[in-house]
Amino acid sequence: MAKEITKEELIKDIKLLISTDDDDKVDINPNFLEYFQIEELVSMKEQLIKRKNNIREDTFDYLDEIYEKTKEDNI
Numbered sequence: 499m500a501k502e503i504t505k506e507e508l509i510k511d512i513k514l515l516i517s518t519d520d521d522d523k524v525d526i527n528p529n530f531l532e533y534f535q536i537e538e539l540v541s542m543k544e545q546l547i548k549r550k551n552n553i554r555e556d557t558f559d560y561l562d563e564i565y566e567k568t569k570e571d572n573i
Contacts, residue, residue, distance in 0.1 A: 505531045508539035515546040 509531065513524040534542075 503536070503540075505534070505536060505539060508536070508543055511543050512539065512546060515543065515550060 509526055513526060516524045
């Protein structure tokens with residue numbers, strides 16, 4: 499049986515996904531816990547994960563392109 503996730507846990511996960519590094523402090527209004535339903539918070543979390551993965555892929559593609567260009571040049 500899967501453990502049901504709480505709003506507090508989802509907010510914590512969302513904060514981690516929003517932050518850019520370990521020192522980044524993200525504050526989310528605690529009233530969001532009352533305003534948003536679990537399903538909405540889960541959806542937000544999933545969207546943030548997708549965006550973060552897309553950014554990683556775009557960055558990897560860009561760095562790969564730069565690497566390929568530098569291989570062509572005689573540095």
